[in-house]
Amino acid sequence: MSSSGDLLHVVTNDSISARRKTFGRAIIWGSAALLIGIAASQLAQVLGWQAFGFENWRPTLYAYILWAICLCWGQVLQYGEHGKRTLFVLPAALFVISLTVFPLLFGLMIAFSDWNLSSPDGRQFNGWDNVRQMWVDPFYWNAMLNMVWYVLAIIVEYAIAFGLALALNAEIRARKFFRVAFLLPLMLSPVAVSWMIGKSMLEARFGPIARLSRLLGWDEPSFFGSPWIAKATIMVMDAWTFIPFMMIMILAGLQAIPKELNEAAKVDGANGWRAFWEVTFPMMLPVSITAILIRIIFKLKLADIVINVTAGAPGGATDTVTSFIFREYRDRSNVGYGTLLAMVYLVIIIVVMTGLMKLADRFARPRT
Amino acid sequence: MPTAAAQIFHDGPSDRAYRAKWWTGRISVYGLLILWAFICLFPIYWTLTTSFKMAPDVMKGNMVPWVDFSPAWLGWRSLGLSPDTWGDESTVRAEFLKRFTNSAIVSLASSVLAVMLGSLAAYGLSRFSYKFAWMRNSDISFFFLSQLILPPVVLALPMLVLYKELALLDTRIGLILLYTLSVLPIVIWIMRDQFSSIPTELEEAALVDGLSIWGAFLTIILPIALPGMVAAFILSLVLTWNEYFFAALLTSTHANTLPVMVASQTGSQGISWWSMAALAWAAILPLIVIGVVLERYIIKGMAAGAVK
Numbered sequence: 001m002s003s004s005g006d007l008l009h010v011v012t013n014d015s016i017s018a019r020r021k022t023f024g025r026a027i028i029w030g031s032a033a034l035l036i037g038i039a040a041s042q043l044a045q046v047l048g049w050q051a052f053g054f055e056n057w058r059p060t061l062y063a064y065i066l067w068a069i070c071l072c073w074g075q076v077l078q079y080g081e082h083g084k085r086t087l088f089v090l091p092a093a094l095f096v097i098s099l100t101v102f103p104l105l106f107g108l109m110i111a112f113s114d115w116n117l118s119s120p121d122g123r124q125f126n127g128w129d130n131v132r133q134m135w136v137d138p139f140y141w142n143a144m145l146n147m148v149w150y151v152l153a154i155i156v157e158y159a160i161a162f163g164l165a166l167a168l169n170a171e172i173r174a175r176k177f178f179r180v181a182f183l184l185p186l187m188l189s190p191v192a193v194s195w196m197i198g199k200s201m202l203e204a205r206f207g208p209i210a211r212l213s214r215l216l217g218w219d220e221p222s223f224f225g226s227p228w229i230a231k232a233t234i235m236v237m238d239a240w241t242f243i244p245f246m247m248i249m250i251l252a253g254l255q256a257i258p259k260e261l262n263e264a265a266k267v268d269g270a271n272g273w274r275a276f277w278e279v280t281f282p283m284m285l286p287v288s289i290t291a292i293l294i295r296i297i298f299k300l301k302l303a304d305i306v307i308n309v310t311a312g313a314p315g316g317a318t319d320t321v322t323s324f325i326f327r328e329y330r331d332r333s334n335v336g337y338g339t340l341l342a343m344v345y346l347v348i349i350i351v352v353m354t355g356l357m358k359l360a361d362r363f364a365r366p367r368t
Numbered sequence: 369m370p371t372a373a374a375q376i377f378h379d380g381p382s383d384r385a386y387r388a389k390w391w392t393g394r395i396s397v398y399g400l401l402i403l404w405a406f407i408c409l410f411p412i413y414w415t416l417t418t419s420f421k422m423a424p425d426v427m428k429g430n431m432v433p434w435v436d437f438s439p440a441w442l443g444w445r446s447l448g449l450s451p452d453t454w455g456d457e458s459t460v461r462a463e464f465l466k467r468f469t470n471s472a473i474v475s476l477a478s479s480v481l482a483v484m485l486g487s488l489a490a491y492g493l494s495r496f497s498y499k500f501a502w503m504r505n506s507d508i509s510f511f512f513l514s515q516l517i518l519p520p521v522v523l524a525l526p527m528l529v530l531y532k533e534l535a536l537l538d539t540r541i542g543l544i545l546l547y548t549l550s551v552l553p554i555v556i557w558i559m560r561d562q563f564s565s566i567p568t569e570l571e572e573a574a575l576v577d578g579l580s581i582w583g584a585f586l587t588i589i590l591p592i593a594l595p596g597m598v599a600a601f602i603l604s605l606v607l608t609w610n611e612y613f614f615a616a617l618l619t620s621t622h623a624n625t626l627p628v629m630v631a632s633q634t635g636s637q638g639i640s641w642w643s644m645a646a647l648a649w650a651a652i653l654p655l656i657v658i659g660v661v662l663e664r665y666i667i668k669g670m671a672a673g674a675v676k
Contacts, residue, residue, distance in 0.1 A: 008495045008568050008581075056535040084581055088492025089508065092485040092552065093500075096515060099549045100523065107526035117529075167400050180663050181405040184412065187659040187666075189610035191627040192648045196415045200641060206429050208414060240407070245670060252671030294516075301519050304612040308631050322521040322613070329617070335525045342522040353517055 016080050024077030031070035035063040068094050111340040117333045130340040140341055143319040144348075146231065150302060150320065153235040154295050158288070160239070161246035168247070169254045186244040190304035197237055198309035224310055227317030234318045237305050242298065246291045253287030254280070289360045296356070300349055321345045412656070418645035419443035426641050443642030447650065464629070464650070471609055471626040474540050478547035479604035483597055485548070486555030491585060493556075494563040495571075509560070516553040520613050523549075528617055540623045546614050551604040558603070561672040562596030563589070599669030602662050606655060626651045 039060045044050045072090055075083035112130060115123040134140055168178060185193075201207045202223045213221040224230040257280065265275040303322035306312065312319040312327060319327075321341070329338045379387070418426065420439035430437040441450035448458025489512065492498070497505055527546065528537070536542035566589060574584035590597075612627040619628065630651050633644060659666065 008571055008575075057533045058535055061534050081581070085492060085496045086498070087582075088488045088496070088585075089498060092489035092512070092556070093508070095485055096512065096549065096552065099545060100515060100518060103523050103526040103530060106530060107522065110526060110529065115529075117532075163400065164404055167397050170397050172397060172401065176663075178401050178405055179667070180660055181408050183663055183666065184656060184659050185408050187606055187655040188412075188652045189612065189627050189630075189655070191610070191612045191631045192652045193411075195630060195644055195648050196411045200418065200645065201411060201414060206427050208410075208429060208431070211429050240411075244408075248667050248670045252667075297517055300517075301521075303521070304627075307612075307616075322519060325521050325525075326613070326617070329525060335529055339525045342519070342525065345519065346522045349517060349519065 016078070021078050024074040027070045027077070028067075028074040031063070031067040035060070035067045038063045064098070068098075107339050107343060110336050111343050113336045115334065115336040117335055123336075126336070130337050133337060134341060134344065139316050139319065139324060140321075142316050143321045143324040144345075146317070146319055147300065147321055149231060150235060150238070151296055151299055153239065154292060154299060157239045157243055157295070158246060158292055161243050161291075162250055162284075162288075164243070164247045165250040165254055168251055182247060183244050185241050188241065190241060191308055193237060193241055194305050194308035197240070198233075198305065202233065224313060224318075227314055230310060230314060230318050234306060234310065237309070238299070238302055242295065245298075246295055249287060249291040249294075250284065253284050256287075257283050285363070289363065293353075293356065293360060297353070412652070415645045415649050415652075419642055419649050421642055421645075423642075443644075443646030446640070446643035447646050449646070449650065464647070467624055467626045467629040468650075470540060470623055474543045474547060474623075474625060475605050475608035477540075478544045478551065478608050479601050481544065481548045482551045482555045482604050483559075483601050486552050486600065487559045487590075487593070487597060490556045490559035491563050491589065494560055495568065509556075512556045513553050515549070516557075520550065524614065524617050527614075531618060538619045538622050542618055543615060543623055543625070546618070547608040547611060550611070550614075551607050554607070555600040555604060558600040558669050558672045559593070559596055562593050566592055595665070595668065596672070598662075599665040599672070602658065602665050603669040606658065606666070609655060 041050070041052050042054050042057060042060055045052050045054055071094070072087055075086045075090065077083070079086070110123065112125065112127060113123045114126045114129065164182065168175065168182070172178070188196075201209050204210050204220075204222050210221045210223075222229070223233045261279055261283070262275060265279045270278065301322060302320045303326060306318055306320050306323040307326055310318045312323060316324070325338045325341050325345075328341070329335065414431075417431065417433055417439075420433060420441070420443065421430065421437060422440050422442055425437040428437075433439045441452065444450035445453050446460065447464055448454075448456070448461030449464075453461075493505055493509055498508060500508065503511065523546070531537040531542050536545075570588055570592070571581075571584045574588045575581070579587065610627060611625070612631065615623075615625045615628045616631065619625070630647055633647055
């Protein structure tokens with residue numbers, strides 16, 4: 001997508017009167033002043049300087065919404081046609097900024113404090129204590145290490161997804177049936193999957209998978225007993241839900257490869273195996289990298305299954321960072337420490353993902 | 369052999385090898401497909417049948433209804449959804465329907481909101497060049513898409529505190545806002561792809577005919593981009609219907625969604641399998657229907673951006 005110059009040239013003869021411009025500016029600044037005024041008076045009440053009888057911060061929220069609307073309207077009033085263009089992007093941008101940037105800044109503030117929501121003391125600033133605590137928290141770093149393993153499992157998922165996509169792309173009957181069947185796991189909620197598979201089918205005494213593994217010679221199947229088996233079980237369940245996602249992206253890529261290429265390879269005498277490695281696979285590299293990157297992003301959010309099936313057992317072996325922080329909050333209802341852990345996680349994710357994307361960019365560029 | 373001698377045309381050894389290879393190829397492809405279809409469908413089948421089983425059937429591991437166990441309405445009765453309890457009062461059913469309504473309202477509202485905001489932004493970004501402070505179009509696009517990386521856990525605790533102050537805790541509106549935020553990057557991703565495939569000549573013609581830019585967008589472009597919007601909408605619907613993490617943290621009694629109910633039942637009821645199975649099945653049913661009926665759109669949505 002080109003980023004310079006309008007794709008759509010609009011020439012309009014906007015004659016905006018000075019009064020209209022002033023009015024536009026007035027509503028923006030007026031509503032901003034109102035917002036600041038209300039926020040300041042609420043702050044004054046919280047700090048105990050002056051009681052206004054506010055019950056919560058809702059008035060500030062309403063003033064903020066009013067300001068946002070005035071800002072959008074003011075764009076049109078002030079800039080005419082250009083303002084109308086801004087109106088396409090501005091609402092979404094305001095929405096995202098107010099729901100991420102603001103909470104993130106607020107999160108930075110609480111990350112350095114000891115704040116137990118159930119205690120009446122409220123927020124206590126405690127400097128670097130949380131960082132020190134995090135540094136020696138074995139469970140947090142253990143969860144971080146688990147994330148590495150979980151992410152590595154994507155390679156296997158990718159191989160399976162590629163195989164399935166190839167099979168679906170072959171000339172087969174009942175393609176629609178297979179596509180729908182393969183898609184279904186993605187539609188199911190992880191919580192339902194945790195029960196359906198994690199609790200019921202993997203039940204050690206009469207779950208069907210336990211029965212099957214007894215039949216195959218594993219006498220006392222226990223899927224969550226030892227750390228590695230438990231980790232593998234979680235990986236399998238997560239893979240089960242998300243393989244369709246990668247499969248569909250790869251399938252879309254496969255269908256975009258021109259047929260002539262494979263035919264040419266065949267004429268040149270390449271057998272199926274070689275044609276795959278020398279034609280199909282290189283052609284699929286960009287799609288594969290996109291699919292894997294998106295999958296990594298989703299994998300880093302993995303939590304629902306862990307929370308509902310093992311809750312981190314045995315001994316934190318299955319914990320993801322998210323599920324660990326979730327439990328940390330549930331058990332101690334301390335927002336400060338949990339927020340710090342999440343912030344550190346975010347920083348690590350950003351660094352790793354930026355590195356990966358740079359790497360992928362270099363890797364995916366077609367070599368000539 | 370006399371018959372073989374009478375035959376004039378033979379399959380040469382190479383032809384026969386080719387045949388055999390073709391057959392093994394077929395069999396392995398279908399074998400793989402059928403095996404994986406079984407892996408995908410069996411848990412769903414198992415849950416459905418378990419919801420009709422009684423305790424001994426569960427213990428014995430009976431699988432096929434009417435053959436090795438006779439279906440009973442046990443699980444569905446405990447939910448108040450079996451035919452004989454349909455007319456009676458049932459607190460469990462009331463609870464279930466309340467959660468179901470919450471889930472439906474929250475996921476529909478947030479998907480609609482996300483598709484609206486996301487389509488507008490994607491259209492603007494694909495047609496005009498912006499400059500907000502130092503940010504140009506590619507920066508703005510990156511800003512929107514980078515939200516995908518943000519793990520929910522980072523927002524969760526600050527949001528918890530903020531919502532408490534704003535009295536938005538345990539309300540549907542609070543959930544709707546967060547869910548919209550979480551699916552917005554995906555919507556923008558899909559819609560950007562959709563809009564950039566529509567030629568700009570269309571709008572130019574419309575503008576010449578005297579439509580305003582918003583008029584051209586609403587009357588000319590939106591109808592063309594409708595399939596993409598449906599795809600984005602369905603995908604958002606699936607993601608928000610299934611969301612558990614925020615719902616578990618930010619709701620307690622009023623705005624609980626279905627996944628939270630399913631999760632809470634797992635702990636409290638021990639192994640009353642049939643009712644859990646019925647509950648889980650009822651929770652996934654809407655999505656199975658959507659998946660079967662609207663599969664085309666879901667695939668379209670997910671394939672967007674995969675192929676440039």
